[in-house]
Amino acid sequence: MPNWGYIALIVLAFYIIASVALYYLQEYFIFKPEKLDKDFQFHYNNQIIEEYNLETRDGAIINGLHFKVKNPKGVVLYLKGNSKSIKGWGKFAVDFTRHGYDVLMLDYRGFGKSTGRRSFKAIKRDLQFVYNRIKDKVDEKYIILYGRSMGSGFAAKLASINNPKMLILDAPYYSLSKVAAKFIPFMPVSLIMRYPIPTYKWLKYVNCPIHIIHGTHDKLIPFKSSVKLSKIRPKLTRLYTIIGGGHKNLNNFESYHKMLGEIINSRVKRLNLSDTSIGVMHSSKKVNA
Structure with a gap:
């Protein structure tokens, strides 16, 4: 007869060890940084760029790029996803400069040329500093x-404590903890996640227009996560659907560029609903012909 108590202790021990390992090693799963040499030169065709290095209060260096246009209508702070560096992400700046907007991109700590010890608190502090x-x-x-994938959560955080013109979320998640729970459903995710990034909590405090763009075929972050997010501040939010879009290919859809142009060039207008059908109830009574 098996000693069930002994087996239970072994299983519990492995569970605790796995939980501790995930707590300390989760950065290797969450972040996929690309390191760049200090003397690396950025170049993008038909783009005017200026590289900047900002020193934080703890001595870290946040490296970024400023894509410039003549007589800009405004500036887009583009917060990228969890992989590579702005060397590759910089190609997406054209989607905003073509509409007359400057673009600022930065690398999180440990990405590209940015330095410093990475932590949830440090990243939030760096972004507010920028x-x-x-x-x-x-x-x-x-x-x-503008927040893309992982950057969408940090963009929501910034919007919740500041007053930007608008917030655009591209393929956002409800919370990073929810995404992690999808892959490790039997682990105590709420306890071990050092980067929970609760987008849904921060959206509650956003007071600017919120635009959410998501592909219906996104297998990493399901489209339904954006549907849930759109219900948090429904009067301020508009959800844009890219039919057939995945997680990394929205820029290859004409509909994405059309929607993006409409979003950043739109002007908020007050609606007069007094002469519309809002509030009109359908009668359930039979009406004689």
Whole structure:
């Protein structure tokens, strides 16, 4: 007869060891950074760029790029996903500069040329530091926050404590903890996640227009996560659907570029609903012919 108590202790021990390992090693699963040499030269065809290095209060260096246009309508702070560096992500700046907007991109700590010890708190502090530097030169009503995948959560955080013109979320998740739970359903994710990134919590405090773009065939972050997010601040939110879009290919859809152009070039108009059908109830009574 098997000793069930002994077996249970072994299983529990393995469970605890796995939980501790995931707690300390999760950065290797979450972040996929690309390191760049300090003397690496950025180049993009038909783009005017200026590289910047900002030193934080703890001595870290945040490296980024400023894509410039003449007489900009505003500036887009583009927060990228969890992989590579701005060397590759920079190609997406053209989707905004073509509409007359400057674009600022940065690498998180440990990505590209950026340095410093990475932590959830440090990343949030770095992004607010960069936002403040932009705000010193540009009125907030001209600042657009754009968050892509992992960056969508951090963009929501910035929007929740600042007053940008608008917030655009590209393939956002409800929370990173929810995404992790999908892959490790039997682990105590809520306890071990050092980067929970609860987008849904931060959206509750956003007061600017919120635009959410998501592909219906996204296998990493399901489309339904954006549906749930759109219900948090429904009066401020509009959900844009890319039929057939996956997680990494929305830029290859004409509909994406059409939607993006409509979003960043739109002007918020007040609606007069007094002469519409809103509030009109359908009668359930039979009406004589």
